[in-house]
Amino acid sequence: MNETVLQFGSGKFLRAFADLFVHHANQQGQNIGKIVIVQSTGGERANELAKLGGKYHVVLRGLENGQVVDRVEICESVSRALTANTQWDQVLELARSPHLKTILSNTTESGYDLNAADTANCAPPKSFPAKLLAVLRERFKAGQPGLMIIPCELRENNAELLRSILVKIAHEWKLEANFITWMEKTCSWHNTLVDRIVTGTPDQHPLLAQDPMLAVCEPYALFAIQEVPGVKRWIDHPAVIWTNDVLPFFLRKVRILNGGHSGMVHKAIAKGYTIVRDSVNDKELGPWLEKLLYTEIVPILEGRCDDPKGFAGQVIERFKNPFIDHKLTDILVNHENKIKVRLIPSQEEFVKKFGTRPANLDEVLGG
DSSP states (O other): OOEEEEEEOOSHHHHTTHHHHHHHHHHTTOOOOEEEEEEOSOSHHHHHHHHTTTOEEEEEEEEETTEEEEEEEEEOOEEEEEEHHHHHHHHHHHHTOTTOOEEEEOOOTTTTOOOTTOOTTOSSOSSHHHHHHHHHHHHHHTTOOOOEEEEOSSOTTHHHHHHHHHHHHHHHTTOOHHHHHIIIIISEEOOEEEEOOEEESOSOOTTTTTOTTOEEEOSOOEEEEEOOTTOOOSOOOTTEEEESOOHHHHHHIIIIIIHHHHHHHHHHHHTTOOBHHHHHTSTTHHHHHHHIIIIIIHHHHBTTBSOHHHHHHHHHHHHTOTTOOOBHHHHHTTHHHHHHHHTHHHHHHHHHHHSSOOHHHHHHHOO
């Protein structure tokens, strides 16, 4: 199959999420195409994927509709993995390809930060937005059609935000006005919400010896993608919801699930825990988390998304997944940036709505 997807981010999440969905769709005859992964920092994962020929395993473990799930799937949607710093010419070559249709990204909450050293002549630029801008400009200069941009970072209105950042850089770099118009109008920008707990490489598994890129995740998955009028849907998959408005899905997931993670992480580490499941099963921390979710976060989401209370109960059950060792150290990565999205808005909205202070949020964030 042709290489139709350029993906910024080689981490475990997209490999056990969108990349696996593309594999499923290809197996069903949807002919989505192959994915080329670009690792922006370092090159270890890209090198490992290259050794594996782009093939790796995903272990799905947990409860699904009351039934135990414990299965291994192989993912074969990735054709190549490139290192941006040493193989940028190949990235730009793909940008010019008539087969390329879609760009995926997952660069964490801080991934949209810019680097003052980036210029239009950098090869490659350091920041993700500048890299994406360079790719789109290369495609425009080659006279190729616009692309579907599907960012998977946990940022509200992520595609709109990313587009505005690229337009700002393009003006600062004094790039061609017709290119900026092409980028804004001809490319389609799709806000998204992603939801699946992926824990990465386990400490022990029979497949590790042959597959160091093996990842472990829960069976649950939700990928909400914004519809853009006149643009054909990219993929049909049970985990994918195409919607006119991603925001309700974003609010529910980021505030409850991610907010729950980031809210309890320091308290759990202080009590000596290392994984989420043990933390939630603690006789004091478990009830504390339930109070945080049910009395401070759910009430500000009522009427803004579908059944936030029911979702909170589902989240607590997912946190207790007996098969997944979700490390607290993973949650701590970029913690300061995460709480700006996951917790601080809930704290501010609680005060505005109820006129009182949220005790648990204040304990975490300071009142």
